[in-house]
Amino acid sequence: xxxxxxxxxxxxxxxxxxxxxxxxxxxxxxxxxxxxxxxxxxxxxxxxxxxxxxxxxxxxxxxxxxxxxxxxxxxxxxxxxxxxxxxxxxxxxxxxxxxxxxxxxxxxxxxxxxxxxxxxxxxxxxxxxxxxxxxxxxxxxxxxxxxxxxxxxxxxxxxxxxxxxxxxxxxxxxxxxxxxxxxxxxxxxxxxxxxxxxxxxxxxxxxxxxxxxxxxxxxxxxxxxxxxxxxxxxxxxxxxxxxxxxxxxxxxxxxxxxxxxxxxxxxxxxxxxxxxxxxxxxxxxxxxxxxxxxxxxxxxxxxxxxxxxxxxx
Amino acid sequence: xxxxxxxxxxxxxxxxxxxxxxxxxxxxxxxxxxxxxxxxxxxxxxxxxxxxxxxxxxxxxxxxxxxxxxxxxxxxxxxxxxxxxxxxxxxxxxxxxxxxxxxxxxxxxxxxxxxxxxxxxxxxxxxxxxxxxxxxxxxxxxxxxxxxxxxxxxxxxxxxxxxxxxxxxxxxxxxxxxxxxxxxxxxxxxxxxxxxxxxxxxxxxxxxxxxxxxxxxxxxxxxxxxxxxxxxxxxxxxxxxxxx
Numbered sequence: 001x002x003x004x005x006x007x008x009x010x011x012x013x014x015x016x017x018x019x020x021x022x023x024x025x026x027x028x029x030x031x032x033x034x035x036x037x038x039x040x041x042x043x044x045x046x047x048x049x050x051x052x053x054x055x056x057x058x059x060x061x062x063x064x065x066x067x068x069x070x071x072x073x074x075x076x077x078x079x080x081x082x083x084x085x086x087x088x089x090x091x092x093x094x095x096x097x098x099x100x101x102x103x104x105x106x107x108x109x110x111x112x113x114x115x116x117x118x119x120x121x122x123x124x125x126x127x128x129x130x131x132x133x134x135x136x137x138x139x140x141x142x143x144x145x146x147x148x149x150x151x152x153x154x155x156x157x158x159x160x161x162x163x164x165x166x167x168x169x170x171x172x173x174x175x176x177x178x179x180x181x182x183x184x185x186x187x188x189x190x191x192x193x194x195x196x197x198x199x200x201x202x203x204x205x206x207x208x209x210x211x212x213x214x215x216x217x218x219x220x221x222x223x224x225x226x227x228x229x230x231x232x233x234x235x236x237x238x239x240x241x242x243x244x245x246x247x248x249x250x251x252x253x254x255x256x257x258x259x260x261x262x263x264x265x266x267x268x269x270x271x272x273x274x275x276x277x278x279x280x281x282x283x284x285x286x287x288x289x290x291x292x293x294x295x296x297x298x299x300x301x302x303x304x305x306x307x308x309x310x311x312x313x
Numbered sequence: 314x315x316x317x318x319x320x321x322x323x324x325x326x327x328x329x330x331x332x333x334x335x336x337x338x339x340x341x342x343x344x345x346x347x348x349x350x351x352x353x354x355x356x357x358x359x360x361x362x363x364x365x366x367x368x369x370x371x372x373x374x375x376x377x378x379x380x381x382x383x384x385x386x387x388x389x390x391x392x393x394x395x396x397x398x399x400x401x402x403x404x405x406x407x408x409x410x411x412x413x414x415x416x417x418x419x420x421x422x423x424x425x426x427x428x429x430x431x432x433x434x435x436x437x438x439x440x441x442x443x444x445x446x447x448x449x450x451x452x453x454x455x456x457x458x459x460x461x462x463x464x465x466x467x468x469x470x471x472x473x474x475x476x477x478x479x480x481x482x483x484x485x486x487x488x489x490x491x492x493x494x495x496x497x498x499x500x501x502x503x504x505x506x507x508x509x510x511x512x513x514x515x516x517x518x519x520x521x522x523x524x525x526x527x528x529x530x531x532x533x534x535x536x537x538x539x540x541x542x543x544x545x546x547x548x549x550x551x552x553x554x555x556x557x
Contacts, residue, residue, distance in 0.1 A: 015317065051557070054344030073551035083551065090554035093387040093398070100389065139394065143443060144432055152443065155435070283521060285429035291546075292396070292427065 050087055061086035071095045104132075108296040111303070116170035119303050126307070133304025136297060140289065141305075149309040153259050156286075159309045163254050167243035168310060174302040176286065177293075183246055183284025188229060188277050196223055200231065201273040207239050208253040211266040246284070257281055350556040353402045357542045359493050360406040360477045361535070362500040363465050363510035364517075368535030370468065371528050372411075375452060382413035383422040383539065396423040397545050400553060408475045418449055423540030430519045433533045456520050456529040465506045479503050 013023040046052065049067040053060045067087045071094040072080050085091050107128040111119055119125055138147065144156035151158035157165055165183075166176050188197065196219075203220025205212040224231040224239070232239075234247040241249035248256065255261055258272035289298060319326055345351045361369060372378070385391050387398040399422045404410045428436070435442060438456060440449040469479040480486040481503045489498035500509050511526065513534065520529035 013316065015320075054348055057347050057349045059344070059348055071551065073549055073554075075549045076547065085554065088554065088557040089387045090398070090557045091551070093389065093392060094551050094554060096389045097392060100393075140427070143428060143436075146443075147445075155431070155443070282518070283431050285431055287426055287429055 069095060072098055107132075108300070111300050112296045116299075116303060116306070120307050126303075129300055129303050130308055133300055133308060136293070136301050137304060137309075140293070141301075144286070149305070151256070153255070153262060154257060156284075157256050158254070159305055161254070162310070163249065163252055164243065164310070165241070165248060165256075166246045168306070170302055170306055172243065173305055173310075174298060177298050177301060177305075178288075178290045180288040181246060181284060181286040184282050185234075185247075185276070185280045187280030189279065192223065192229055192277075196220075196229075197274050197277055198270070200224055200229065201270050201277060204239075204250055204273050204277075205260070205269060207251045208260075210260060210269055212270075257283070351401060352405055353400045353553055353556045355400060355402045355543050355553075356547070357544060358402050358405060359497050359542060360472075360479060360501055361538070362513055363462070363469065363506040364513040364531050365535045365538050366468060366472075367460060367462055367465060367510065367528075368531035368533070371455070371532045372535060373409075377421075378411050378413060380415075380417035380449070381419065381421045382411070382416050383420065384412035384414075385420055385422045391420070395420050396540070398553075399540075400543065401556075403540070403543060406472075406477050408472055408477065421536070421539055425537045425539040425541035430517070430533050430537065431521050433536055434520050434529055437529065437532065454528075455532060456522065456527050458528045460514075460526050460528050460531050462507060462510050465510060466503050469503045469506055473503070 011025045013025050015023045047060065048063045051059055051061050064086075068084050069087055069091040070082060070084045071091055072082050073094065074080050083091075107125065110122070110125055111129065114122070114125075119129065137145075137149070141149070145151050145159055146156075149159035151160075162168070164172065166172055166181060192200065199216045199220035200223045201220065202212040202216040203218075203224050206214070206217040206220075223229050224235075225237065234245060235241055235250055236247070239250040240252075241247045253261075255272075258276045260269045260272050263269040263272050293301070319329060360366075383399070383404070385395045385397070385399045392398065399412075403422075404412065432443065434456060436444070437452045439451050439453070440447040469477075470481070473479045473481070478485070478489060478492070479501050480489050480498070486498060486502055489501050492498075493501070499505065500513070502509075514526050514530045515523070517530070517534055517537075519531075519533035519537070520527050
């Protein structure tokens, strides 16, 4: 190394450390220097076109008229106004979103203007409903109802079957999406004794043909229809539920909150039902979508859920 | 000054280096304190309640920001997926802010209200039970760990030093009533922090377990607030464009 150093002929900075350690002063490559100068030129041009320099409590906005953006703004009251401004990202977004809405508007207008049934019959429009609906569903609904709408036990109902806790007509589904839902069942731990809980659980299992103790179920029948527990008040005398309040149909072999079908033994099935009645539930919360989605998006989603996933009843 | 002199004098070298590297900051950051369009004029933005503040601290402790940003940029794809772009005003009480550009998970700036408390709790405990393709870690301890709020007043006082208007006196409380309304002002009063924290957790039941006040309660209360403070329906759709 020290021998190589002696051969150096380029200019040095004159610094010498440890006797012979020198700092070379090679010039930068020419292409690099020119690239550097070009960035100066680029900056100068940029200042003419885009917001750049702060001055006091404002900033330069480029040469007026050189790089303006014109867009249509929609006011709170629904009226529209065309505006021109200096280039800025937020106005650029207005232009891009307006372009997008313009492309989709004819379809959304059709969805908004037609009745649910007419949308459903319009094959061409349904292509739009299916693709836009799938996007909306994946983003907003799938986290709970899962990608294909198959739902999740103890979490969110299956949307692909013909059973609807809050009703499966277009109007019912739309109401559900607009305002969300909140499923509540009171706890019966202080109202019923352990023996009574077992009896009424057996009765509930008997309604859908699950294994149960017939004698206990008979006693449970009386509790179900009695005024002490008053199960019938929400679930109905025939235990078929009530879509107005979302109380479950207990006769349809569909279980959302107690995992009866997943439980392997009769004891486990009984345990699932009993636990739910004991503690009640305050869980089935579906968020309000009216504040997040536009009315026409909700309508489209309603048709998507009704036609493409479910099938109303 | 000779090169040689700077390199041989550590004091001068430090001072000159600091001057050189702060030039960028001075040019880019300082003007924002003076330009009047920097922070949008908008209603509804308020400091965090004691419970939400603890939740935010847990969010930071667990490193959520390493995968999740809280900044929706004004681009078409982000507007479609996440909603309205984030405003500077919406994070004016954040210290530190949770912006960012690295997303392994989705942006969370407007996640508030999008899912139920039940979903958030289940998803934080076991993300793949709800989103099979998720790569998010499990955080099962959140709903098992009791929330430590013994130092909540200290946390609020520290933020107060940075300019967050938590009140410590009658006069400051009255000012908050004027600025934010009485309901919010009560939640910003430092001496009542513990009481308010417990009351909000009980009323909200964020972790879906009413018997226990856990870290999950705090974190979910924070997540449910994100992006919900400004009601964008109250503004023309280009109102915020004039602030740029």
